Amino acid sequence: MLAYVIRRLLLLIPMAVGMIVVTFGLLLLVPGDPAAVLLGPEASPEMIANLRRTLGLDDPWYVRLGAYFWQLLHGDLGRSIFQSAPVSEIIGGRIGATIELAVVALLLATLIGVTLGVLAAVRQGSLIDTVTMLLAQLGVSMPVYWLGLLLMLGFAVQLNWLPAIGRGAPMLDAIVAALSGRPQVLWDSILHILLPALALAANSAAIISRLVRTSMLEVLREDFVRTAYAKGLRRPRVVVRHALRNALLPVLSVIGLRFGALLGGAVLVEMIFAWPGLGQLTFSAVSQRDLPLIQGIVLTFALIFALVNLVVDLLYALVDPRVRLG
């Protein structure tokens, strides 16, 4: 097991190198000069040329790529062209918000998806099944961007129940505050995260509910379920204890993969709800051609995604004794 984990972690190195080279190549191909964007439309060509020299953008691509790897070896992600601060500092200040949003969205998606999926499977063909699958269809097809604006319009503007934008205290700090007698801090954080997390979760919840339904239907037809009923066990117990546990196996790997989709969706959701995370940063970095910052963000996203997949694989082995890692 330990050897497996170490091997997987070592594999991250070539993956990271590949990611960097691919991102670097793509950014070389995308038109748009960060020096010109930085100086604005009133800058003269000489001013732009001068800044390009200062930023080292005139060097051949292999020199720049080499310099970037050299920096990385020294643990330095470089400096953002636009924010006059180290990339690691900028990302470090925002990564918590994005992970918090993605984790809460994943929990919501799992909770809603599994609940609806089980309901639909148990009552196959009923009205509940139809409504659930209709909701799932909506969830899959509705763009996260549009759903976000709708949720904001409904719950923040019309009903005024939830804040429209921003983030409360970071969730971990809020939990600590709640434990030390200030529950309103946690409450505030929860209210702030609900809408963005729900918008982000909808698509994944829909996919998970469909998968759970299919998987449950299969399991419910298995012999051991019939045996369980024959033993005289009551339905809820059969469904939750016997069927669901087996039906969840394929779902687990999908949930892991969904985490990547959630990180991608966070770019749009964070823009709408002014959630101060990496997604919002990605958008501005790309639109400004802030090359070092884009590289840093892509690398961070890739590492998070790879690590989450590793954790899911390990969990898989824990949940299903038939799976052997090595």
Place this chain on the structure above:
Amino acid sequence: MNKLLLLTTAIVALGLGPATVTLAQDKAIVIGTDVDAGTLDPRLTRDTTAYRAADLIYAGLVHLTSKLEAVPDLAESWESPDPQTYIFKLRPDLKFSDGSPLTADDVVYTYESVINPDFNAPDRALYSPISAIEAVDPQTVKFTLSAPYAPLLSYLDKGIVSKAAVEAGKDPATDPIGAGPMVLSAWNRGSDIVLKANPSYWGGAPEVTDVTVKIIGDNSARAQAFEAGDLDVIQSPLSPNDIARLKADDRFGNVITAGLGVTYINYNTKDPVLADPGMRQAFSMLIDQNSIVNDIYQGVDEIASSIILPSSWAYSPDIKQPTFSVEGAVAKFNELGWKDSDGDGILDKDGKKLTVTLSTHSEDPNRVQSVELTQALMQSAGVDAQVQITDWPSFSTNYVQKGLHQIALLGWLNIVDPDRLLFGQLSTGGSTNWGGYSNPEVDKLLQEGRSSLDQAARAKAYQAAATILASDLPYFIISDQGYQLFYKKPFPVEVQATPRGNFRGLIGMDE
């Protein structure tokens, strides 16, 4: 299973509770804006938020009022003994927010860095006629110019940085020390900028004690956050649909002012099809300003008639660009030899079809729509018009700024003086003359306009230039941008909107 259901219900129920109400502090406001500041160093500001935040944290020698008149700020008075010399007298006992004194040395330091090419200040070109800056004594600064330069005063509102603080290693970009009405209290990148009143400002602390600038990139999301009560003020850019809705809501106050920007068509005068001014006139007649301004922009902007802003002292209503007329355009094309000789619906001349590419950037859906409308109108007049839409960096730096465009729709902002929209853009070889326009007569008039210190003489020169430009048409000005501001009622102070969208009019400082 039951547990799962219970949990789901609990989560949903959680959402149904009342939202937390932020404690109303006295005279605190939250302003919504579209982009985060890139820097808080006033010498390097380039985005609107940086500019507006720096305007609160720092003070300049002068302050530009909403009518764009330069009034004393840190400078108590100034004189110009000859057209190439300006002498500024600072107010006595000026202090930075850290308590250190602000002297002529700080002014010299600030402007020397701005004109230093290695400092890479984005608007260095505006200050290029300055040949020397010296501190005559701790309270007196002398600017020497290489040539008379009338617009200079409008550009001397740049915030003064503390030389001592910068030399001690404090980076004004992130850790600003200024002498403006407010001080930075916190800056959460990408999220908000928190400012507090500066009691040591020479004019005393402003009435509003706390300003939070909240960054919400999406225009509609920002408008919704305003409606939900999370923001006290929002201003342009706003989507026309949101403007219509907010205007109808009596919980909010609304101020509209003429902005300092134009939306215009940039013709590439080096392009074979567009080199003849007659062709540019014909194409300009196919731009339906009325539909663009009133339908696409929902009347937020005004239809433009010339290159001089209506709010400017140089404006004359007698100067007129061509107006919309498909028949007129077709007649003009025919007159220039473009006819549909093969009956395919497309005009041609010497066996060549009349083909042009219209372009703009994708970030502004209204501009994209305007280009698409113009494409349809051009096609109806027999022009094979194509559309090219790319994102801003690709469009501006790799396309228009390299003179690769034919007909491009874009805008200029911050036109505090006519010189700012004319000299660099339309004089021969100008640094931003991307369409390659050249007319010696216009060159002469633009030079006259910037070097004369007599406003009447300047106005005359600019009007003469604008008259030529209205028929030469290197630019066709579609609209003069309007500036919208909405605020929550009651607002702690009297709201004064400024055409640049600055915040001083929102904190109780008399503009």
